[in-house]
Amino acid sequence: MKHTQFHDGQAHQPDPPDGPWMVMIVDDREDRRDALSRSLADLRCDGRGVACVSAPSLRDAMALFGLHAGTAVILLNAGLEGTDGARRLIDHLDKATATWAGPGLRPRVVLCVDDPVQWPERASYEAASIDGYVVTHPLNGDRLYATVLSLIRLQASFLAQDRSQKGMARVMVSTAGIFELRSAHHFYFNLLLQINSLFNMVHDSLLFVVGDGERRDDVVRIRAASGRFSNLRNQTLDAVEQERIVTTVRDAFQNGRTVQTPEHFAFAIKTRHGVAAVAFIDGALGITPLERQMIEIFRNKATTAFSNMMLIEELNGSQKAAVFALARVAEYKKNLTQGHHKRIERLVHDTARDMMKRGFYPEELDEDLASKIGLASVLADIGMMVVPDQVMHSTQTLSGESVELVRQHTIVGWEILRDAAGMLRGRSILAIGADIALSHHERMDGSGYPSGLRGTAIPLAGRIMAVVDVFDALISDREHREAWSVDDALDWIGNESGRLFDPMVVKAFLAVVARIRTAEPDWLVGEAATPALPGKITTAKSDLRRMIDRVTRFLN
Numbered sequence: 001m002k003h004t005q006f007h008d009g010q011a012h013q014p015d016p017p018d019g020p021w022m023v024m025i026v027d028d029r030e031d032r033r034d035a036l037s038r039s040l041a042d043l044r045c046d047g048r049g050v051a052c053v054s055a056p057s058l059r060d061a062m063a064l065f066g067l068h069a070g071t072a073v074i075l076l077n078a079g080l081e082g083t084d085g086a087r088r089l090i091d092h093l094d095k096a097t098a099t100w101a102g103p104g105l106r107p108r109v110v111l112c113v114d115d116p117v118q119w120p121e122r123a124s125y126e127a128a129s130i131d132g133y134v135v136t137h138p139l140n141g142d143r144l145y146a147t148v149l150s151l152i153r154l155q156a157s158f159l160a161q162d163r164s165q166k167g168m169a170r171v172m173v174s175t176a177g178i179f180e181l182r183s184a185h186h187f188y189f190n191l192l193l194q195i196n197s198l199f200n201m202v203h204d205s206l207l208f209v210v211g212d213g214e215r216r217d218d219v220v221r222i223r224a225a226s227g228r229f230s231n232l233r234n235q236t237l238d239a240v241e242q243e244r245i246v247t248t249v250r251d252a253f254q255n256g257r258t259v260q261t262p263e264h265f266a267f268a269i270k271t272r273h274g275v276a277a278v279a280f281i282d283g284a285l286g287i288t289p290l291e292r293q294m295i296e297i298f299r300n301k302a303t304t305a306f307s308n309m310m311l312i313e314e315l316n317g318s319q320k321a322a323v324f325a326l327a328r329v330a331e332y333k334k335n336l337t338q339g340h341h342k343r344i345e346r347l348v349h350d351t352a353r354d355m356m357k358r359g360f361y362p363e364e365l366d367e368d369l370a371s372k373i374g375l376a377s378v379l380a381d382i383g384m385m386v387v388p389d390q391v392m393h394s395t396q397t398l399s400g401e402s403v404e405l406v407r408q409h410t411i412v413g414w415e416i417l418r419d420a421a422g423m424l425r426g427r428s429i430l431a432i433g434a435d436i437a438l439s440h441h442e443r444m445d446g447s448g449y450p451s452g453l454r455g456t457a458i459p460l461a462g463r464i465m466a467v468v469d470v471f472d473a474l475i476s477d478r479e480h481r482e483a484w485s486v487d488d489a490l491d492w493i494g495n496e497s498g499r500l501f502d503p504m505v506v507k508a509f510l511a512v513v514a515r516i517r518t519a520e521p522d523w524l525v526g527e528a529a530t531p532a533l534p535g536k537i538t539t540a541k542s543d544l545r546r547m548i549d550r551v552t553r554f555l556n
Contacts (some may be wrong), residue, residue: 020051021152022068024107026061026089027054027077032136036075036112039141045152058085062092069096071107073148074154077136078113083127086111090129098404105158108151112136191302192224195279204228204282208237209248211275212310220253227282245280252278258295267299271307279466340472341378343524347376347468347512354508355464361504364460368427376432377465380440383413407449413437432461440465443500456502463502467493467509470501475524486517 024042025033037052044050045343053068055061058081074093076086086109093106100288104467110132113119119505131154132147134140192207204227220237222229232239240246248259248266253276258267269277309505352370354362417434424430437463442448458466474489484492490513497506516523 020049021045021073021155022071023050023148024061024064024068024071024074025052025054026058026074026080027112027291028056028080029077032077035139036136036144039139039158043145043149045149046156050148050152053228061089065093065096065107073113073132074107074109075134075148076109078111078119078124082119083111083124083130086124086128086130091296095404098408105155108132108155110134110147110151130215137452154181187305188224191305192226192279195281195298196226206232206245206280207453208253208278208280209275210253210277213513220249223277229282231408245282249278249280252280258292258299267295269299269302269306271303271310273308275310277306311419324343340476344380344465344468344472345374345378347472347509348464349376350512350516351468351505351509354512355504358504358508360508361460369432369461372427372429372432373436373461373464374430377436377468379413379417379430379433380436380465380469381409381413382416382433383409383411383437385412407441410438410441410450435459436461436465438462440469442466444502445499458502464505464509467501467505471509471513486513 021043025036027033027036033052033054037054040050040052052073053064055064058076061074061076074089076089078086081088090106090109093109097106107380108131109128109129111124111128112134113124114135114137116135124130125132131151134144134147136144152511185374188209192205195207196203196205197534204216206222206227206229207224209223210218212221212223222232222237222239225231225233237246237249244261244263248261248264251257252259252266256270256276259265264280264282266278266280269279325464349370351429352365352373356365356367356370414434414437417430417437421428421430421434436459438450439453439459442451442453442458442462443466444463446452446454446456448458471489471493474484474492475486477483490510493501493506494510497503513524
């Protein structure tokens, strides 16, 4: 059996999961440490033996834990600092393990007493959150063995549950991020552009598609348009007023053939995925036999490209569905109304787009980031799945260990998404999601968490999400308060620009919200506001300032 004495060190990694179970003996007498070690020499649990490390004082034990963060059991001599020392040690372990482990994974602490009269068992359990109690004078080796074995088994069950929880999240996230996918809108536009280029001139043209909608219905929709038809994009065939066009398009869809008249030209493109398209070019074309051959070759190529694009779209839809399904885990955990993440996705995406149009942060904000950041943002709080429900839904002001547990969701979410993103090439949705998960509670003045980053040291994706997340939290009902009005929330966001939030992000965000409120007056209110729940705390405007610190620390 391995027995390591105390030594200084800076490592903070758990011991290997397939190595021996680590037991730390905290006692100022070497003979007692040796006696305890010998009693555990033959202990095995799940095929793993026991390795003992020892420290002569409470302070040394706390330092030694930095080298052996995976310690399963700590045997603490009550003679060092009694139950008060046990309380301080347990507080230290809770804070230390919160940085890498789930709740409840701190080492189990056993109080070892020489004099049970001085340290009665019942009083010891009541005075400190110890997990076990043994008498060491005289030492009952069987009692010690049984106590340590039962606590190692308890620790093993906690570890298995933690691995299962995080493994499920990793599997879901990994499946959600297999492919980085292109937009159908760009495909349709480019396809029509290439069709027009076949005729060496710009034409009034339309691309009709059927079967590519979410419900896979039989409605014919205009997916791309040019020239005098440009305003018809995304409308249905019924929006076309010229009967000759409607008749030609229906004929091409029904018969899958090419239709040519002195006035127009149309040809069908079919795929193997239940989707079909018809390209319509208006005007006196005078197509030659050679040009018809070129069009047939193009149609064959377009059919293959269309099939590939539809496969990509199916994968894109699957990825988005998987990401939203994963995000719903956090949504249910936080007891949020359905639609919360779709609202976040739109506001983050539109804010990034607005910033790019204004030329803000051109070194960081490019088309790739702008196209992915909205979907990535819905994974921001996936780490919340490891926060206990009693902490998540508390109506009391959080403090101490509860604060640390909530704050750890940023690190847990980052670890899950970072590991999954490592399987992909380039800057994936998951990699951007990892940045957002870790940094969306950072603040420009350094008052945020988990790292207290300042200014542009915070990733841009996190700075954008910070504004949207706080706004969404303010206009939504929570257990401890009712929703703010949109105007009050916008005023507060504006007032905190430059202190808590990036001013450029705030400028773009306020412009986005103003446009949405003009075009869709009920969207924010209808999506965010929910009826007050029984027992909710009503917050008057005079009390809003009192809520700011809590809201900015925990957002939601």
